[in-house]
Amino acid sequence: xxDPQPNQLNIELSEEMAEGSYANLAIITHSHAEFVxxxxxxxxxxxxxxxxxxxxxxxxxxxxxxxxxxENIGKYEAVNGQIKDLEDVQLPLNFGGPNAQA
Numbered sequence: 001x002x003d004p005q006p007n008q009l010n011i012e013l014s015e016e017m018a019e020g021s022y023a024n025l026a027i028i029t030h031s032h033a034e035f036v037x038x039x040x041x042x043x044x045x046x047x048x049x050x051x052x053x054x055x056x057x058x059x060x061x062x063x064x065x066x067x068x069x070x071e072n073i074g075k076y077e078a079v080n081g082q083i084k085d086l087e088d089v090q091l092p093l094n095f096g097g098p099n100a101q102a
Contacts, residue, residue, distance in 0.1 A: 021052040035062035 023039035030036065039053045057065060077083060 023052050025049075030059075030062075034058060
């Protein structure tokens with residue numbers, strides 16, 4: 001096994017973090033010093049939703065993240081076709097699942 005290169009970043013991913021968290025809403029706020037992105041999983045028929053993850057960026061890192069997302073969406077669409085905006089997609093209110101009964 002070779003030693004890491006001098007400028008190579010070694011990133012560890014725990015099993016728990018590798019599972020990820022699903023989010024279908026991102027709420028973005030900012031101040032002069034930071035951007036805060038709250039990722040939320042909103043379920044139909046549920047009056048309250050919890051923030052699943054909060055990421056805080058400096059303005060410079062927020063801009064780098066935006067550029068990386070634009071680049072990666074472009075690569076995705078080149079292979080898979082254009083992603084339609086949610087406004088262009090007709091989703092049923094129950095997201096295709098049965099209505100919950102209590």
